[in-house]
Amino acid sequence: MLNKITSKQIAEQCGVTRGTVDRALNNRPGIKAETRARILKAAEELGYRPDYLGQSLVKGETKTLGMLTFDMHNPIFAQLYHAFEDVARQHGYFVYLALTHKDKHVEQLHIHHLMDRRVDGLALNPINEGEAFVSFLHQTRTPIVTYGNRVSRHIPHVWINDQRAVQEAVQYMAAKGYQHILYVSPPLQYEGTENIDVPKQRYVGLQAALQQLPSMSCTVLREKHYIKDLIELLPSLSKKTAILCTSDIFALEILKILKQPYISVPDQIGIMGFDNIGMLEYVEPALTTVDYTIEEIGRSLAETLIQQIQGVQVNADIVIPHRIIERASL
Amino acid sequence: MLNKITSKQIAEQCGVTRGTVDRALNNRPGIKAETRARILKAAEELGYRPDYLGQSLVKGETKTLGMLTFDMHNPIFAQLYHAFEDVARQHGYFVYLALTHKDKHVEQLHIHHLMDRRVDGLALNPINEGEAFVSFLHQTRTPIVTYGNRVSRHIPHVWINDQRAVQEAVQYMAAKGYQHILYVSPPLQYEGTENIDVPKQRYVGLQAALQQLPSMSCTVLREKHYIKDLIELLPSLSKKTAILCTSDIFALEILKILKQPYISVPDQIGIMGFDNIGMLEYVEPALTTVDYTIEEIGRSLAETLIQQIQGVQVNADIVIPHRIIERASL
């Protein structure tokens, strides 16, 4: 028997009341050493395990965290969760991992349900945006941290500096002698429809860099069918061109395409990715990319969230360092 | 205000008792239409949301599932979770995703804790094994499904037929004219230490195939440092050789190594993977591998588990089909 026995049964068996059992089980004062020993022994023998539901209900905390993420297609989110879960578990929290599929409605629903379940804290990569959403989040009165898309300066956020990262990438390309950039960021098409803060910040970084490099020209690919657009564009390229992708996934996809009518990378065209996903070590040519420790984001999210739960006022903005990894594709 | 208001408060506000509120909220009979409307309106206005803890405690179900997995390093487990979560959510379940890191002790602890939290069901890829463990699982009196390593014929299990898959792979290699196989399965080293049923089954498949192919010879690499072993072995290979990996990850790792002192694949040596992870479409040469729909496993696990929860007696063994994907590495 593992789960069925309750503190009440221990009380009966020991001929005491549940209050006393509680004192014994939780090392509370006001109990004779002998009684405590007797109760603990009985509990041990019966294989007693305290019921979390009962405890949670009376204590007002569930030792449960919620994490909302888009999906598991991009491996960085799996890694992020891995790190998040590690820290959470070290602090005694279990975590609900739920997927929003980048659907605003689904995200809203999930948040509601997680609150109904009284999670002690919530980590999310928001797809919703705007004042109404933010005030909804505040009304939950639950500690929240965000990653990826930012939704409010008043909610702690852990991520990299996207703006600077792209800016540095462009500068790096300029230093390598490139004169034209194909900037690939399909999410931009959703501007105004959903929260695309990450691509937006990166786009700002792009513009800032271009401003400082008058001789550098640029074409932006913002549509889902960016591959098609790219193929159409290729023949017309005269200047020395590099493709800057806002995700390694895009870069890999393009690298694959470029092998059809063999276009040599980096001789004929340069290419650079973003995220430094683990799989890169297996592709050729080795992809130059922007690297950052996604695990550090996951850990930091968990730590920040738990601190908030413990009532500590935390820095609303944690920036994880990034760096360009120079490899063979540029 | 989102979370704070209770059925008691609605009762007070409407001048009725909590029993009546419950009847209104849950469409139960025995209530005047007018009263119901009044209560529902009040609930709506106050933004009432039923508390899951209270409900769970009295109903004896939490609408929560637990999923235990090794880690998030191999993308197949992320995909599996993705599919599992989808189905679970469709049925109103949230799921705790916890990592065991292939540590028997951690797995035990997690299971205990998940039971304390009264999950309605549990999906796991066991790293423990043996009678004691199985009877422990039964004592939880909680519906359980396993995937990956099997632990008992009495616990529903969803996976592929590993034995056949490897057998077919070997036959395929023979048909391609290979005369020697390097079989790469590092987990085999843990034989007797932990549950390695998957690699064991595959190994059985290997042996069965070899039995039918007297002219085929084979070397087994079962150590963690299989890369080092492989490198030492390469020069001595005289027969036409293929490397059979029990995971695409191993295959990719080896493919990378073979580029150092350039060894041509498949001209000088063939190589084959297992799992058909998504990233394969980006590597060269395209890797021949064993494919199966990992999402189908995830979905089936969730469905099987939920059926069990609903009291349906389910088939203890669900076998997901697999197939060899012929590509360029063999």
Add this chain to the structure above:
DNA sequence: CTGAAAGCGCTAACAT
């Protein structure tokens, strides 16, 4: 030192 009672938020059986 221990018992008795109340309550967390909800549902369900039994009265009225």
Add this chain to the structure above:
DNA sequence: ATGTTAGCGCTTTCAG
């Protein structure tokens, strides 16, 4: 049609 009571498993206050 509605109110009353009891209870899920636990903690906590207040008596004794």
